[in-house]
Amino acid sequence: MISAVLAITTLAVIFGSLLGYAAVRFRVEGDPVVDQIDSLLPQTQCGQCGFPGCRPYAEALASGEAEINRCPPGGEATIQALADLLGREPMPLDGEVGEEKRRMVAYVVEEECIGCTLCLQACPVDAILGAAKQMHQVIEAECTGCELCIPPCPVECIHMHPVEQGLNEWKWPFPKHQPPMGSAA
């Protein structure tokens, strides 16, 4: 009986410390505030904000080094969410960084692609399939529309086109005529 308890306890201690070690050893360096901010960013990874990706922008926001209005893909909604989270005043999107536009995806004109793999290296989310000297293809569901693959292509065979909206993605509009709020509101 006692030996069983001892054995279990020993095991528990061993596994406990293993887990503890693993947590320290394999921790992805994460700051909870940065994580929270990062979770509000669209993850397009386009760099339009002036930082090399969403997480660096989140870090800059956390340390108060950046304004909340620099992410064009996120647009109004992201600015509002950041304002709520960080307790800052909402502000319009910084026109210098870009404007909010429809979601786009890249596609490779197959006949023109020379298989140079340059776009593959540029894509921040590995959304392009292909190998050296072989035609490349964009996985539409994984492409964020960041456009980073466009400049490196030596034959300009990558184009952006708007995401087709299907019946399942369609949204009801906000009702047109708003009644006044009335005294009760």
Next chain:
Amino acid sequence: MVATTRKLHHFHGGVHMPGHKEASTRLPVAAAGVPERIVIALQQHIGAPAEPVVKVGDRVLKGQMIGRAGGYVSAPVHASSSGTVTAIEPLPVPHPSGLTIPCVVIETDGEDRWVDLQPLEEYSEADVDLLRARIRDAGIVGLGGAAFPTAVKLTPPADAAIDTLIINGAECEPYITCDDMLMRERPEEVIQGVAIMRRILGVRECVVGLEDNKPEAFRALQAAAAGTGIEVVQVPTIYPTGGEKQLIKVLTGKEVPSRGIPAQIGIVCQNVATAAAVYRSVRHGEPLISRIVTVTGGAVREPRNLDTLIGTPMEHLLGRCDPHLTPEDKLIMGGPMMGIPLRDGSLPTVKATNCLLAATPGDQPNQGQTMPCIRCGECTRVCPVNLLPQQMYWHARAREFDKIQDYNLFDCIECGCCSYVCPSHIPLVQYYRFAKTEIWDQEREKKKADLARRRHEFKQMRIEREKREKAERHKAAAARATAKTSAGKAGAEAATDADKQAAIQAAMERARAKREAAARAEAEPKKTANDADA
């Protein structure tokens, strides 16, 4: 004959409203005929669109499959008459979005010639998997309005112990009478279809519920059901008794859990027209290529029900009923409460088209200048789901999407009772629809962002690792150069090990993405499975 001793229950709220059903039930159901041009939308159901299997120029026969199911939750589509495929292109369909979706256009040849059908005489002894396959291949979907693939609904999850089949013949929405006429004229088809579904599900209890404003349909069904063990029950006429969850409550007293489906409480619910279509597919091998459509409203002089080939333009149906539309009148697919306004009569009918309402202003409920909410509480009193419509309205208006979900927005069946009674004429349902699709969109965006984040992090990790490996290789090479030992070999081994690790990680990533996609596909139908007036 089964005695109607069933104890009935009530759901909260509901509205008594004029039925306007007499006008379209005076004449028997007539065939709408074969129009010159038929437009078959490739997505007429909840789930993945069908994929075309014909090309422009092909000759097709009536009943021939022209689009195969695009996934598990999907349904094939069939040519509803014989002719030539003249186009496969995006065209407008009856949908509130006004979006175009891929359609197959058939120029009919007037011969209306069938493909060879495969009848099944001994269907009452046939294997249930065969029955399900016939229903699936026939492209049958819920004909009450939701258009959820029937074969999927007849394959409940293994952990759901289904004990009751409820057949919805309530048809509670004003003006619509297609199910009423079907039950009056083809009660055997309905009852045979019900019996087939009962066998597939292996359930004991089987109840058909219809509102007590259809005495003729009731008598016809009761006669057809004699000796089958299928119970036919009249329920009080109050809108929206035809809501799936409302009818279940009335007939069994059971509540479907919030955001849940009937299967969770052991119930499957199907519509009467779906039952008839099931019978025809199983017995005769007929795919779902036609249905009864009510054409009614103040703007037609001869309202009636028409047996309509799917894909028939709405104006063809109107033309059969002596229309006199003025600019104030509106075309609506469905009823005045839950129907979809149509922008013109050229749109094709789809499997879910139960009614074409040519509505004069007098046919449309609660028109009036929108005024501020006076907090009268009428909306709360009538909500059949016992929600707080007024509170949801404030939150939807303020785009407070977290708060509105605390009020169980997703249990709202969009019946329109709240808007109907609102003295301030606030289009309440429009706010809830707006909020729902907005929330789904945010969820989709969030999932996409999470996927992108993971893939980005993974790529960065890979780049780091490659750098590290390169450095290690250099070191190893340097060491080899000086010591000329076999250390280099070990370095190479480490590198292949790392390659393997990378491959494994990539595979894990793909598997996770796949799982999520599958989960997403599962979740989609659920949120729309609330087929009020199913």
